[in-house]
Amino acid sequence: MLDSAIKEQLKAYLERLQRPIEIVAALGDDAKSQEMRALLNDILDCSAKVSLREEAHARIPSFGVAVPGETARIRFAGLPMGHEFTSLVLALLQVGGYPPKVDQAVIDQIKGLSGHFDFETFISLSCHNCPDVIQALNLMAALNPNVTSTMIDGALFQGEVEARQIMAVPTVFLDGAEFGQGRMTIEEILAKVDTGAAARAAEEIAAKAAFDVLVVGGGPAGAAAAIYAARKGIRTGVVAERFGGQVMDTLGIENFISVKETEGPKLAMALEEHVKAYDVDIMNLQRAAKLVPAAEEGGLVEVQLENGAALKSKSVIIATGARWREMNVPGEKEYKAKGVCFCPHCDGPLFKGKRVAVIGGGNSGVEAAIDLAGIVAHVTLLEFADTLRADAVLQKKLYSLPNVTVIKSAQTTEVTGDGQKVNGITYKDRVSGEEKHVELEGIFVQIGLLPATDWLKGTVDLSRFGEIEIDAKGQTSVPGVFAAGDCTTVPYKQIIIAMGAGATASLSAFDHLIRSGS
Template sequence: MLDATIKAQLKAYLERLQRPIELVASLDDSAKAQELRGLLTDIAELSDKVALRTNGQHTLRPSFGVAEPGEAPRIHFAGIPMGHEFTSLVLALLQTGGHPPKVDAAVIEQIKALPGKFEFETFISLSCHNCPDVVQALNLMAVLNPGVTSTMIDGALFQGLVDERKIMAVPTVFLNGESFGQGRMTIEEIIAKLDTGAVARAAEEIGNKDAFDVLVVGGGPAGAAAAVYAARKGIRTGVLAERFGGQVMDTLGIENFISVQHTEGPKLVAALEQHVKEYAVDVMNLQRATKLVPGELIEVQLENGATLKSKTVILSTGARWREMNVPGEAEYKAKGVCFCPHCDGPLFKGKRVAVIGGGNSGVEAAIDLAGIVSHVTLLEFADTLRADAVLQKKLHSLPNVTVIKSAQTTEVIGDGQKVTGIRYKDRVGGAEQVVELEGIFVQIGLLPNTDWLKGTVELSRHGEVIIDAKGQTSIPGVFAAGDCTTVPYKQIIIAMGAGATASLSAFDHLIRA
């Protein structure tokens, strides 16, 4: 099952086990069960601290649990955790075996203190780069708290259960049989949903902080660069982030970050966070800003009711996926309306889907999906596609792709539970058409996260923060950087440079004040 290189690497990892563990397999007569048996046998043979038994009683087969000998497993994998989930498996083995997790001590204590029973089920696809974070967070909670169980379920393998639960996007998490959440979630976000007093405690703690010299609002590449540059000046620096890493966390492959030939979004974000934490930066994660109040000390008001003050502020709130804003879209989001073909594509195997958008992202999505689904209909508003010629050539070579230009999407159609079709208007002839399908992937660009700034900072007609060459906004002492601004190209490397520029400008403002 495992090749020699992976076996050697895994054997080295398993040497870190501090206590014995047991793999408990629940198998059937399927080919996948035999494949899983081979994987578990390989693992057990790599360490004398790992035992395997095949008399598990889990209702999902093939599956296996990871536990200490003599204990019922609290971590389960329904399916074969390869691909992106192989790391989840390795961490489950190590953490069950006593290897300490790389999580703040306060978070560990918060997990241990959670009262009650929490049975989590996480539906994933093995090609999803967002899913492992959720699986690993819930697995760690199961290791630390006896009241928590975590089951990873490969949606492609358990298609019947996916249909029964009406799952149209991954990761999708159920808690005690009820819907808990969808999309990427950090362990802190999960705990915050379970610990009802966490928001009030965070608000009180944040509200008591002294004024900053530089407060960065946003934790993406621009915000991280700004924080590092400010902290290196020896001034009091804070970062307020709704989700550290921002949209980069949802980016699969990055191949244009100069000097790094290839990386992935989550890996880059982990490096950014580690770099920021090398300095005395006060990072306040999972916090949403709702209002900016100019003054001698600039105030940033938070959704939780707290207020932060700072001598200067750097806005780096980034952007989000642009939505179609048509009837039915909001109702069927994650019920057929999707934004990540890499994550959710495998759930539509053998089905019909549409891709909205004829730029590089849309055409790339259509090409990827064509290898999974039965048919792809690409709808483009303009009369020509905007994607690179090489991508268009590949797209037109695919037999199961239909391209419709001059198409204005007017409605997402569904049966109340899932998407059943899409309605569009022919912008040339005026006729309306309906395409019957099961999934819609929206790939029409980005919107800046600046709604909370309307009426304070000057914005462009596209909602971007207007800045000058130094990152200065229309308010003295308030600077901005990255995808939320009028910078012409929305790229990670450009955002980082803009963050550094804004930070140096903020420092210059401080010393001249």
């Protein structure tokens, strides 16, 4: 099952086990069970501290990881390969007593949870967001005896996927009820299950002293701004809704100069580690609600948060990035994650053998259609304009695929469904004016991004597209307030450009502090 190189690496990892662990497997005679048996035997070969026993279970094939004599609280229903192999390795280590690499405050919060929490997470092995959720829940299960975590491969357990109407991954259930969808960090999960966490966080934030530079946003632009500010030796804070930002939802990155290829979550992790190497106060899972300019020259700018707390700073750098643009048609919101999706890499495998649509004829839309064509029965690509905007090489590939239909001059007017999931899409032919309907099971929206600037309306000058208007130094229309990245009027929304803009805004903020005598 595992090649020799992977087995050698696994053997080295398992040398870190602090105590024996037991794998408890439920296997049948089917091909997937045999693959799982081969994987488990490879694990046994890598450490004498690992033992295996079999027992009956409702999901076959599956296996749990436990301390001998205890019930398995971490379970894998499916082969944890691909992106999930790291989840398996971490589960083995953590159940085996190897200390996790998370803040002690997080560990204490997990151990302090009261009540019982039974998590089930449906994933696809091609999903790059799923491992973060699995690893977070597995860690909770490893540290707290009242928590269980089960990974379920949706492609393997199609019956459950259909019964629970799962149309996106990761989808998490808690005690049988839907808990959440999409990527979630361990901090986000804890904030939802620990009812007192939000109030404690608001109280701690409200008590903080004023910053020299406060960065709002934790993506590439925000991270660069924070690092440049901290290196000046001034008091720096970062308040972010989600550290890593939109990068967390990006699969392949092949144009980040000096790095031949990487993945969004890996880059986001590297950004956070780099920021944490400096004396930066990071306040994660916090959404900005309002910007209050300084009352007088040289005064403090205030950023009010949705949790009721407020932060003050001598200068502010806004780097809130952008979010997926929605179609804004009837039915879209009702069927989001019930057939309306935004990530073909993550959710594509759930639509195997089905009919889907891709909305958008730019590079992202055409790439999505090409990827999906290898999985689904048929792809219908709808483009509003009369021509596709994607690169010629992508268009050539798209038109070569036998199970793809391209419809141009198509204005999407409605997403239809049966009350539970998507069953079609309606569009207007912009040439003839005729309204048409396509029956399908999934819709992938790929029409660009919207700047996350709603909270700034009426405070700083915004373009007609909602972007923050900045000058060459990143200065906004409000003194002491700078901006960088995808939320601004800077052309070309690229990671490397956002980082440069973050550095520019930070240097400009420092120059502002010097010149204002702050």
